[in-house]
Amino acid sequence: MRERGVRLLTGTDAGVSRAVFDDFVSSLEFFAHLGCTSQEIVDLATCEAAEALGLGKVTGRLLPGLRADLLVVDGDPLSDLQALRRVRLVMADGLVHA
Numbered sequence: 001m002r003e004r005g006v007r008l009l010t011g012t013d014a015g016v017s018r019a020v021f022d023d024f025v026s027s028l029e030f031f032a033h034l035g036c037t038s039q040e041i042v043d044l045a046t047c048e049a050a051e052a053l054g055l056g057k058v059t060g061r062l063l064p065g066l067r068a069d070l071l072v073v074d075g076d077p078l079s080d081l082q083a084l085r086r087v088r089l090v091m092a093d094g095l096v097h098a
Helices: 021-033 038-045 047-052 081-085
Strands: 070-073 087-092 095-097
Touching: 021 038, 021 081, 038 047, 070 081
Parallel strands: none
Antiparallel strands: 070 087, 087 095
8 A cells, every 4th residue: 555655644443442542552563564664653653643634834743843742762662663662751732741
């Protein structure tokens, strides 16, 4: 599908029966089975998602003037997606949540 220009995005069915909110990383790992690199997967979950929602000029990247919620993890998710399971800090809307 990617080869034909179909836009891929990450996501889950969280909120419906038996679909939990804390399994987003598993949905990201699925894309590795499709041949996506870790960088591509992180982009799908951030800047590509923002673009698809029409929010690319508001959020989705760490750039001056854009809104950003931050996830601090133990490790480098660009080389190991499992690092996303080791959350150390969350910053949302300017507030730190430990």
